[in-house]
Amino acid sequence: xxxxxxxxxxxxxxxxxxxxxxxxxxxxxxxxxxxxxxxxxxxxxxxxxxxxxxxxxxxxxxxxxxxxxxxxxxxxxxxxxxxxxxxxxxxxxxxxxxxxxxxxxxxxxxxxxxxxxxxxxxxxxxxxxxxxxxxxxxxxxxxxxxxxxxxxxxxxxxxxxxxxxxxxxxxxxxxxxxxxxxxxxxxxxxxxxxxxxxxxxxxxxxxxxxxxxxxxxxxxxxxxxxxxxxxxxxxxxxxxxxxxxxxxxxxxxxxxxxxxxxxxxxxxxxxxxxxxxxxxxxxxxxxxxxxxxxxxxxxxxxxxxxxxxxxxxxxxxxxxxxxxxxxxxxxxxxxxxxxxxxxxxxxxxxxxxxxxxxxxxxxxxxxxxxx
Numbered sequence: 001x002x003x004x005x006x007x008x009x010x011x012x013x014x015x016x017x018x019x020x021x022x023x024x025x026x027x028x029x030x031x032x033x034x035x036x037x038x039x040x041x042x043x044x045x046x047x048x049x050x051x052x053x054x055x056x057x058x059x060x061x062x063x064x065x066x067x068x069x070x071x072x073x074x075x076x077x078x079x080x081x082x083x084x085x086x087x088x089x090x091x092x093x094x095x096x097x098x099x100x101x102x103x104x105x106x107x108x109x110x111x112x113x114x115x116x117x118x119x120x121x122x123x124x125x126x127x128x129x130x131x132x133x134x135x136x137x138x139x140x141x142x143x144x145x146x147x148x149x150x151x152x153x154x155x156x157x158x159x160x161x162x163x164x165x166x167x168x169x170x171x172x173x174x175x176x177x178x179x180x181x182x183x184x185x186x187x188x189x190x191x192x193x194x195x196x197x198x199x200x201x202x203x204x205x206x207x208x209x210x211x212x213x214x215x216x217x218x219x220x221x222x223x224x225x226x227x228x229x230x231x232x233x234x235x236x237x238x239x240x241x242x243x244x245x246x247x248x249x250x251x252x253x254x255x256x257x258x259x260x261x262x263x264x265x266x267x268x269x270x271x272x273x274x275x276x277x278x279x280x281x282x283x284x285x286x287x288x289x290x291x292x293x294x295x296x297x298x299x300x301x302x303x304x305x306x307x308x309x310x311x312x313x314x315x316x317x318x319x320x321x322x323x324x325x326x327x328x329x330x331x332x333x334x335x336x337x338x339x340x341x342x343x344x345x346x347x348x349x350x351x352x353x354x355x356x357x358x359x360x361x362x363x364x365x366x367x368x369x370x371x
Contacts, residue, residue: 012098012333015041015067017088018079019053022102026077027057029325036333043067043076064088068095075125075336078102081172082188083180086111089126090118098125100332103191105349107182109357112350119346127332127342128349130195131324134331137269138196141255141262145200149274151259156201156229156237160190163248169219176219184213184221187356190241193251195344195352196264197237200255204237204355206230206370211363215244227359239359 014030016023019042030039042059044050050061067073068091075098078088086106089099099119105128106112119126132138144150162185174180181188198204209227216223223244229237250266260274328344335342354371362369 010337011035012037012336013072013074014039014100015043015062015070015073015076016053016059016079017043017064017067017076018081018102019044019046019049020079023053023079024057025322025325026079026329027059029322029329030077031057032322032326033330033333036330041067041070041073068092068097074098075100075332081174081180082182083107083174083177086115089115093118093122093124093126096122096124098332098336100127100129100329101349102129103195103349104128104182104187104353104356105346106353107178107180107187109350109354112346112353116346116350125332125336125342126346127328127335128344128346129325129328130192130344130348130352131328132192132196132267133199133344134324134327135264135267136319137264137267138199140269141200141264144260144262144272144274145255149260149277150255150257150262151275153201153231153233153235153255153257155235155254155256156197156231157252157254157256158193158197158237158239158241159252160185160193160241161245161249162189162241162243162251163246164189164216164223164243166216166218169216176216176221178220181221183356183360184211184219184225185223185241185243186211186225186359187221187353189243190225190239191352191356193241193253194239194355195348196253197239198351198355199348200253201231201233201235201237203232203351204229204358204371205232206368207355207358207362208368209239209359209362211360214242222360222363225359225363227362 014037016026016039027039030037040059041062042050042053043062043064054061076092077100078085079102080088082104085101089101092099106115169176207227207229211222212224213222214224223242225241227239229239231237253264255262263271332342358369358371
């Protein structure tokens with residue numbers, strides 16, 4: 001593209017870089033928004049895997065350097081090991097491409113800063129995948145926090161009790177390493193919920209943490225984390241994450257204020273209670289709590305993408321895996337067209353990494369870390 005601002009009718013043409021586990025989800029999400037985007041190419045260091053992925057999804061396999069020079073690739077979405085995100089993303093930005101990068105943005109704060117600098121200098125768009133911001137439940141709670149419907153926020157409770165087999169870590173020589181994974185259950189699995197927590201409650205100023213490798217072999221990183229947090233607004237928080245808790249359980253994110261509480265569990269709004277309110281978003285409630293599932297948050301997705309496929313799915317009560325990726329890609333393309341930052345930009349990606357690195361530093365030193 002010769003200009004960073006696209007006209008409303010212009011499609012953004014994507015190449016998927018890294019044809020591993022998350023690539024099919026991204027490919028499908030992009031195919032479902034033909035009025036916004038087209039996925040045309042794929043890249044992988046394993047040529048056979050790239051060719052197989054291309055054949056399955058109707059794409060053209062291409063080398064990385066060729067992708068950077070290709071005039072009909074407007075954007076790349078990086079699905080590579082975490083520790084090479086920064087290098088590849090900076091190369092793409094400086095080649096004139098817009099960039100979507102899977103979480104985590106990078107594995108160190110310094111690498112995140114370098115990527116933010118590259119984005120600023122090239123005036124391209126950079127987004128970090130944190131698709132759960134686009135879930136209807138997350139959108140509703142964010143709206144209520146913005147309206148101060150929960151009052152002054154005083155506490156957060158985050159639990160990520162997941163499970164990964166030993167075979168999961170053995171499936172790639174980069175998994176479970178500091179150099180390429182950048183961390184364990186918190187950096188790779190828990191970072192989605194860490195991002196939501198920061199989006200809803202704001203920055204953390206102090207953290208004290210312990211970590212352990214409790215149930216897996218041949219990994220360098222943690223599979224168990226427990227941390228206490230102090231937010232900049234004075235709220236207190238607890239953060240617990242694991243990939244060692246068989247058979248795995250839904251995440252839980254509780255946001256508590258002086259006038260109400262909201263609990264997201266398993267990506268849906270499980271409990272909402274607001275003092276003195278009988279209805280929230282059209283849902284009838286007692287004075288104590290509203291017990292809702294996905295249907296109770298149908299209206300919230302309008303905030304993310306009005307009249308989009310994601311919106312239609314939520315209204316129909318059919319929000320499913322992949323829909324939030326689709327909504328995030330819509331936001332990214334809209335950010336290009338409107339010349340605005342994406343909802344999850346480089347600064348948001350950096351914030352989650354900075355907190356997780358502070359957790360690791362506190363665990364290493366046995367001390368409170370101040371951000």
